[in-house]
Amino acid sequence: MRKTKRVIAQFTFYDRTGIQQFLEKQALKGWMLEKISSYGWKFRRIEPQKINFAVTYFPEASMFDPEPGENQKSFWDLCEHTGWQLASHNAQMQIFYNKRENPVPIETDPETELETIEKSAKKSYLISYYILAACAVLQVALGVWQFSNDPVEYLSMGSSMFSALCWTILITMCSLEIGGYFVWRRKARKAIDETGEFTATRGFRNIQLTMMWIILAIFAVFIFTIERRFAVIVVIATFAVGLLASAVWGFSALLKRFKVSAKANRIATIIAIIVMSFGFTGFVAICVLDAVISSDWFEREAAYTYEYKGVEWKVYDDELPLMVEDMVETDYDGYSTSWYGNESVFLAKHDAYQRPRMDDLKEPYLQYTLVKVKMPFLYDFIHKQMLKDFPRNYGVTYEEYEFYERAVEIDASEWGANHAYQIYMGDSAENEYLLCYNDCIIELRPDYEMIITPQAKANVGRIFG
Template identity: 30%
Template sequence: MRKKREMWTYCFYDYAGVTAHLERMSEKGWVLEKAGTVWWTYRQAEPKKRGVAVTYFAGASEFDAGPTPKQRTFLDYCEEAGWHMAAQWLQMDIFYSEDPGAVPLETDEGVKLSTIHQAMKKNFLPSQAVMVVLSIFQIWMQTHNVGGSVIQVWSNGMGLWAAAMWALLLANYVMNLAGYALWYRASQKSVERGGACVVRGAVVRRTSLVLMVVALGSLAVWLVYVAGMGNGWIAGAAFLYVAAVLAAALGLKSLLKWCGASRRTNRIVTCTGCILVAVVGVFAMVRYVSVAALERNFSGADGETYSVEIAPGETRRWVIHRDPLPLRVEDLLETDYEYYTYQQQLTQNSFLLGYTAYDQRQTVLDEPMAPELSYEVVDVKFGPLYDACRAELLEITDYQKEDGDLWRTVSAGDWGAEEAYQYDRAGEPRQVYVLCWPGRLVKLRLSWEPTRGQKAAAGERLAG
């Protein structure tokens, strides 16, 4: 016997939409066999018009091993009336009748509305409310997990992408809750006037489906993007964690239902198992990510490994990176130091901002101090963010601030820039500069005081 599966897009309380859809499927030769949260399964049958009834039993639970005594009594009544149960989805029961004109199972619209509302309060409304809170929390985390830095937040393409995806999900959950509230209120008024519950509009369902598809599509693109940046191992660990929690939840619940465990036992064991898997999974994932990150940063996989004899019989191992830097010490002055590491520390890019940090420093610390430099380059693609980025680069944090600390304006022409600032610490000039060009900001740190010619050479290379 052929079977068919389809992704379910109807809302839990939309009994009218479910009924109409199943009637159309029956006329095409497909009868519902199993209902799930995501997928509904049909079996092939004779194409004809059948009666379809959708009822709700608020006392049912997804942790039940089988129908409760009250539900069994109701099912027996339905069988006698010619209605055969096809599937159950949480508190929703779906029936077929070979007689399209069979007597309806529910005739009191007030009782129907009350039953639907009780079922919604038990399952749909709490879960949607939790997802709203979770979505808001995730959006907040993606935009506030870097200390409120404008540059770090708005240059983080992956973070903005994730925030946008959660925003789409949030819009979907809020729309579902608002849609139900409006439907319930309208149905109350209709029933009070002696009418029937109103039919939920298809526009809301289709909009919800579009939002969900776009959000899932964004997730898929985000995963490809992460993997393309060489961070697929992080995404892989996160997905294994989510899969383990879901497997624990669904697996334990199904196993205990198959074993005939009581609702209370199933709920306690399943929830406890999920919590244990979630906690152990967090520790395992954090450890995996931490160890993998340490190995990537210090194993020398991305650089050259040097063994240097520090003293007779004493050798140390150093990892030296050779990343291409727009500006190097050698571009400004002569140096014979051979153990420099050139590293592009961090790169973030979005459609609003681009941010890259560069660093050139000596590695063998026992040798005489060699000249070093580091700098951060901010490319502003969205003009209104320019002033905020400049203000952040010129910010003096409280933990390092002393009396007399300030940024003073210096000659921008020496650097070939439009604006230039130098940091004074307690009245003493430091070799820390913020240079400003149209669409580009640079924060430069030098270990020596540059000459005018070196400033011009540095500005030419950093201006982009």
């Protein structure tokens, strides 16, 4: 039988009622709290029994204290006098247990108890939630900005959506903790004025744990659905960030061991966080640059290369859903075919091109962007967005301009599509099409000299329709 166990605490910081009940239940099940820390709460096996627990806050204490201060120790002594033994403490939170029957509670005055919780909250807990919430809001704002810039690209990137989701969940968690605290405090204040009773706290541990598991589950899905080499990078980066966090806490713990004062430790730790974060970012940037320059880790593997006018050209051999051969007759076999893009649960967006070698530029080429809409509710939105971005005017709004591009709806039936659009410059139709099929939209840009026969259009419709 296991002698010890660790529990992910994730308790709401002011939830003294919830923590007490949790610890009393654990003791009845035969688990005694041994140590609380940021890495989870450690329990050791005991005879199942009824033990009273009390959670109190000592505002003077700090997580950077090299050792408990004299005041804190005399507070412990007072508690011990009434049978309350210290089980563990972490920063301001002090957890006591008492085996006596009906012991005198540590807090017998709800007003003083509320005051100590308020002081501790103001001194540390709330501040860390404010900082976390600010980071999360910044990240979400960045996501919103990226989304508004190019929604189609954004929705096809699993990584940006995963990060947006994580930060949104984090904002929810912070709001629950901060908002929950203020709501509780107001209620508690009112109750003291009216009835003189302490208002039991309510935590959000289950919600927090659920959210944490959701993030982990999505992370796992994300890792297993992206390309292997990107997954490797993401996993390494995740570990590195974990290592970085441990290094910072290790550094702070080391300072504590050398009895550095709480104030100096706090400053040194903040500097360490900044230096290490920048150092880490710089290190990663250098590694990435180095990898890009010196190796082909980030380069896709080419089928073969050739030299043309002293430059090396790569020829890819990816499979494409639609080929030049589907649109015109050709027996040219020197094509390079490339298929590249992103995929998320909402969209798959791929850029495809099929190009002749540099020494055969007279051969017809084909390029297109294929967006597969996986969630039908997004279809109309993506349709509208792609139609809006289809003419490429690069910010020119002067419609009389000779090269101003307009998207004109054309007969879709020839293409076997639901909607079809073509670019016009003035009165001249360009060889650029936007074709909407049931679950995909394709922006087709064939060779501008290519004559699109009814047969070619039918072929496109057959492939995507």
